Amino acid sequence: MTPVAALLARRIAANGPITVADYMAEALGHPVHGYYRSRDPLGAAGDFTTAPEISQMFGELIGLWAAVVWQQMGSPGPVRLVELGPGRGTLMADFLRAARLVPGFRESIRLHLVETSRPLRERQKQALAASGVAVDWHDDIASVPDGPIILVANEFFDALPIRQLQRLPGGWHERLVDLDEAGTGFRFVVSPGLSTGAALLDPGVRETAPAGAIAEICPAGLAISAAIGARLKAEGGASLLIDYGTARSAPGDSFQALKAHRFHDPLTDPGTADLTAHVDFQALSRAAVEAGAVAQGPVEQGTFLTALGIEARAETLRQSGAADVDAALRRLIDAREMGSLFKILALTGPTLDGPLPGFGG
Numbered sequence: 001m002t003p004v005a006a007l008l009a010r011r012i013a014a015n016g017p018i019t020v021a022d023y024m025a026e027a028l029g030h031p032v033h034g035y036y037r038s039r040d041p042l043g044a045a046g047d048f049t050t051a052p053e054i055s056q057m058f059g060e061l062i063g064l065w066a067a068v069v070w071q072q073m074g075s076p077g078p079v080r081l082v083e084l085g086p087g088r089g090t091l092m093a094d095f096l097r098a099a100r101l102v103p104g105f106r107e108s109i110r111l112h113l114v115e116t117s118r119p120l121r122e123r124q125k126q127a128l129a130a131s132g133v134a135v136d137w138h139d140d141i142a143s144v145p146d147g148p149i150i151l152v153a154n155e156f157f158d159a160l161p162i163r164q165l166q167r168l169p170g171g172w173h174e175r176l177v178d179l180d181e182a183g184t185g186f187r188f189v190v191s192p193g194l195s196t197g198a199a200l201l202d203p204g205v206r207e208t209a210p211a212g213a214i215a216e217i218c219p220a221g222l223a224i225s226a227a228i229g230a231r232l233k234a235e236g237g238a239s240l241l242i243d244y245g246t247a248r249s250a251p252g253d254s255f256q257a258l259k260a261h262r263f264h265d266p267l268t269d270p271g272t273a274d275l276t277a278h279v280d281f282q283a284l285s286r287a288a289v290e291a292g293a294v295a296q297g298p299v300e301q302g303t304f305l306t307a308l309g310i311e312a313r314a315e316t317l318r319q320s321g322a323a324d325v326d327a328a329l330r331r332l333i334d335a336r337e338m339g340s341l342f343k344i345l346a347l348t349g350p351t352l353d354g355p356l357p358g359f360g361g
C-alpha cells in the first residue's frame with residue numbers, strides 16, 4: 001500500500017466510508033505524502049502536460065491580455081497580479097516577458113503566487129528569477145493584500161476536491177469510498193441516507209437527472225470563486241479562469257486519475273497519480289456573480305487564443321526558427337485537442353465596462 005492508502009484505510013476502518021472529496025483531498029494534499037506536496041507532476045517525466053508547458057505562446061498571450069485589461073481598469077499602480085496554482089512558473093515567466101510591451105504595466109505589478117506545494121514553489125522561484133519581479137507566496141488567496149487584482153488560474157480548479165452524488169429513486173445519496181472486501185483496496189459505495197450536498201447541485205440537474213445518474217459538486221472551487229467575486233466587487237479588477245470542463249452544469253462522472261500520461265484507476269495507489277474532475281463553469285460563474293462579480297464567457301480556448309492573435313504569434317516564432325510551433329499551435333487550439341474541451345471564464349469587478357479581449361472586445 002502507498003502511505004496515503006495506508007492512512008485512508010486506517011481512517012475508513014475506524015470511522016466508516018469517506019466522501020470522494022475527503023479521499024481526493026488526502027491523496028492530493030496530505031502534507032507529506034500528498035501527490036502535489038511531494039513532487040513536480042508536470043512534463044515528459046511527470047504525469048501530465050499543461051498549455052503553458054506546451055508553448056510559450058500561451059503565457060505570452062495571457063500577459064498581453066492582462067496588459068490590455070490593466071489599461072481598461074485605468075492603469076492602476078500598484079496592481080496585484082495573482083496566480084492560483086502556478087505549477088513550474090512557466091506561464092508567469094512568459095507572461096512577464098510579454099508584459100514589457102505595454103509601458104508601465106510591469107512596473108505596477110505586485111506578484112502573488114498561491115501555491116501549497118514546496119517543490120513547486122522552488123521551481124517557480126527559479127523560473128521567475130530572471131524576470132526581476134519580486135514574488136510573494138501564499139497558501140490561500142485570503143492572505144493576498146487588498147487592492148485591485150488581475151488573477152489567472154490555469155488547471156487549478158480541476159485539482160480541487162469534488163463530492164459525487166448519485167440519484168436513487170428516493171433522492172440524492174452521497175457516493176463514498178469504502179475498503180474493499182479484502183480490506184486492502186478501495187471501492188465506491190453509496191450512503192444509506194440522503195446527502196446534504198443535494199442543496200449545492202444546479203437546480204436543473206437536481207430535478208431532471210435520470211435515476212442512477214452521478215453528479216458532482218466542488219465546494220472548495222465554489223468558495224474560491226465566491227472569494228474572487230467578493231474581491232473583484234470590493235477592489236476591482238479581472239480574473240481569467242482556464243480549465244477543462246463544461247460550460248453548463250450537467251450530470252456525469254468525471255473523476256479521473258492520470259499517471260505517466262495515461263489514465264489510471266483513481267482508487268488505486270492514492271498519492272501517486274494526479275486526480276482531477278471536470279470543472280463546472282456554470283457553477284463557478286454563479287458563485288462569483290452571487291458575490292458581486294460580472295462574468296463574461298466561458299469561451300472555448302481555441303476561440304480565445306485565436307481572437308488574441310495566436311496565429312500571428314506562431315508565424316513570428318516560425319520565422320525566428322523556433323521548433324515545433326505548428327504542433328504546439330494545433331494542440332492548443334484544435335477542437336480535437338485542447339481547443340474545445342478547455343474553456344475560459346472571465347470575471348470582472350462591476351466598474352470594468354465592456355467586453356474583454358477574447359470575449360468580443
Ligand code: SAH
Pocket residue numbers: 036042050051052053084085086087088091114115116117120139153154155156159160
Ligand atoms: N498552472 C500550472 C499548474 C497546474 S497543476 C500549469 O498550467 O502548468 C495544479 C497546480 O495547483 C499546482 O501548482 C499545484 O501544486 C497547485 N495546487 C493544487 N491544489 C492547490 C491548493 N489547494 N492550493 C494552492 N495550490 C494548489
